Amino acid sequence: MLYIIGLGLGDEKDITLRGLEAVKSCEKVYMEAYTSLLSFGLSSDGISTLEKLYGRPIILADRETVEEKADDILSDARRSNVAFLVVGDPFGATTHTDLVVRAKKLGVDVKIVYNASVMNAVGVCGLQLYRYGETVSIPFFTETWRPDSFYDKIKRNRDLGLHTLCLLDIRVKEPTLESLCRGKKQYEPPRYMTIKIAIEQLLEVEQTRGLSVYNEDTKCVGFARLGSEDQTVIAGTMKQLLTSEFGLPLHCLVIVGETHPVEEEMLISYTIGEDAK
Amino acid sequence: MLYIIGLGLGDEKDITLRGLEAVKSCEKVYMEAYTSLLSFGLSSDGISTLEKLYGRPIILADRETVEEKADDILSDARRSNVAFLVVGDPFGATTHTDLVVRAKKLGVDVKIVYNASVMNAVGVCGLQLYRYGETVSIPFFTETWRPDSFYDKIKRNRDLGLHTLCLLDIRVKEPTLESLCRGKKQYEPPRYMTIKIAIEQLLEVEQTRGLSVYNEDTKCVGFARLGSEDQTVIAGTMKQLLTSEFGLPLHCLVIVGETHPVEEEMLISYTIGEDAK
Numbered sequence: 001m002l003y004i005i006g007l008g009l010g011d012e013k014d015i016t017l018r019g020l021e022a023v024k025s026c027e028k029v030y031m032e033a034y035t036s037l038l039s040f041g042l043s044s045d046g047i048s049t050l051e052k053l054y055g056r057p058i059i060l061a062d063r064e065t066v067e068e069k070a071d072d073i074l075s076d077a078r079r080s081n082v083a084f085l086v087v088g089d090p091f092g093a094t095t096h097t098d099l100v101v102r103a104k105k106l107g108v109d110v111k112i113v114y115n116a117s118v119m120n121a122v123g124v125c126g127l128q129l130y131r132y133g134e135t136v137s138i139p140f141f142t143e144t145w146r147p148d149s150f151y152d153k154i155k156r157n158r159d160l161g162l163h164t165l166c167l168l169d170i171r172v173k174e175p176t177l178e179s180l181c182r183g184k185k186q187y188e189p190p191r192y193m194t195i196k197i198a199i200e201q202l203l204e205v206e207q208t209r210g211l212s213v214y215n216e217d218t219k220c221v222g223f224a225r226l227g228s229e230d231q232t233v234i235a236g237t238m239k240q241l242l243t244s245e246f247g248l249p250l251h252c253l254v255i256v257g258e259t260h261p262v263e264e265e266m267l268i269s270y271t272i273g274e275d276a277k
Numbered sequence: 278m279l280y281i282i283g284l285g286l287g288d289e290k291d292i293t294l295r296g297l298e299a300v301k302s303c304e305k306v307y308m309e310a311y312t313s314l315l316s317f318g319l320s321s322d323g324i325s326t327l328e329k330l331y332g333r334p335i336i337l338a339d340r341e342t343v344e345e346k347a348d349d350i351l352s353d354a355r356r357s358n359v360a361f362l363v364v365g366d367p368f369g370a371t372t373h374t375d376l377v378v379r380a381k382k383l384g385v386d387v388k389i390v391y392n393a394s395v396m397n398a399v400g401v402c403g404l405q406l407y408r409y410g411e412t413v414s415i416p417f418f419t420e421t422w423r424p425d426s427f428y429d430k431i432k433r434n435r436d437l438g439l440h441t442l443c444l445l446d447i448r449v450k451e452p453t454l455e456s457l458c459r460g461k462k463q464y465e466p467p468r469y470m471t472i473k474i475a476i477e478q479l480l481e482v483e484q485t486r487g488l489s490v491y492n493e494d495t496k497c498v499g500f501a502r503l504g505s506e507d508q509t510v511i512a513g514t515m516k517q518l519l520t521s522e523f524g525l526p527l528h529c530l531v532i533v534g535e536t537h538p539v540e541e542e543m544l545i546s547y548t549i550g551e552d553a554k
Binding site: 014132162263 | 298394407
């Protein structure tokens with residue numbers, strides 16, 4: 001059996017009882033390392049907290065490992081229980097359908113253990129999840145690569161009065177350009193897009209495209225470390241959020257659409273310059 | 278402190294370690310009874326399973342109770358820890374912003390414990406969550422009340438190639454018409470919309486409105502008891518799903534938009550008449 005187990009968003013305490021029971025029944029435990037383990041402590045310390053809780057060693061698996069070793073993982077899973085741990089939910093922002101499809105093709109049983117994902121946890125700000133349009137991803141711009149397809153999606157959402165969840169780029173284990181040229185892989189340090197960079201890029205694209213989809217007075221909600229003990233949620237205009245202190249990653253951003261009174265009431269308690277009263 | 282704790286979708290095992298720790302620290306434990314407790318055993322048995330796990334008695338709170346007793350709940354929460362348990366996620370399909378807003382106004386600290394919601398767990402079928410448009414709710418039609426605003430939303434989603442999650446009506450503790458006339462409340466037995474009824478209503482509205490948004494050959498995915506041990510996921514046309522056996526509630530339905538190859542591959546394993554190979 002292959003268990004794909006969502007760990008939730010905060011730390012080791014966010015696994016479900018079902019998930020913990022499953023992982024304890026497994027001979028091998030892999031943990032995906034291609035989104036972000038930050039909140040779970042990417043350090044050896046963090047992993048050992050999990051190992052202690054599970055009573056099992058954990059094999060960190062980046063995207064390459066999963067691709068290269070999928071056959072081994074799945075042939076193990078045919079004989080015994082194997083866990084594949086995923087931060088958030090197995091089918092949330094980063095999906096693991098590839099592994100499931102391969103498992104099904106090989107006739108390996110798969111069980112999913114659901115958990116919270118950034119896709120539903122943003123509900124905490126009071127904007128109702130069913131009033132969101134299509135989710136967009138904002139990639140790090142480079143000198144030569146400044147893709148802006150998110151702009152059209154945000155436009156469509158805003159034309160309909162819908163909120164937009166912006167997932168911000170995560171670069172983990174990106175090979176350096178130099179190493180690619182030399183054919184020997186070396187990796188860039190991990191990079192996580194901040195709300196500040198996201199808003200700067202959003203405003204740059206508005207400048208270029210000029211369809212007045214949003215501007216620096218557009219209301220947004222910024223989230224940092226959603227689900228962890230020190231999560232930060234701040235509502236304000238793009239301009240206000242540019243100078244707000246969100247601290248460590250991960251960050252994400254919601255561009256607010258038309259709001260209902262009950263959404264407004266809840267947003268107020270997160271709004272800059274408003275007391276939570 | 279008021280803890281609002283998501284219980285997840287399956288049964289008592291879907292609470293997180295963080296949630297369990299919080300509920301065990303609480304003097305009073307309320308559980309919302311206005312969505313569905315079916316999967317958690319609405320019977321006294323189900324509740325006692327939870328009570329045993331938590332080591333605390335549970336007070337079932339329907340919407341009226343929460344509205345009437347909110348002041349009591351919140352004044353308790355000012356002096357001691359109080360838990361409010363919610364099936365799924367606190368801000369998923371049914372939101373609990375009212376209670377949070379009231380708590381914040383009274384200066385009561387609130388902590389949220391996230392969990393899986395139907396809004397992210399539908400990801401299991403392989404359709405990517407960021408490719409969904411606005412979520413729609415399908416209410417039970419009556420002789421005289423046949424609202425169809427969901428039709429326009431589905432049209433907009435389909436025009437953009439996006440998937441649509443349809444949440445199906447739940448009627449719990451609806452006063453009977455007779456009892457309303459007599460001024461003494463009696464309640465209808467709970468009703469949960471099945472996929473069959475949802476599709477019948479969808480097709481009826483297409484007949485009336487006639488904008489060719491979908492038809493009986495439109496591809497959908499039906500979900501029953503998502504997150505529980507016997508969850509059922511079937512992909513097929515509306516016509517096929519009309520005669521598919523989904524069993525007990527809760528049901529929900531996704532109308533499939535344009536698909537990417539990786540989404541297709543995953544859907545195949547759920548498709549009627551296709552082997553999961």
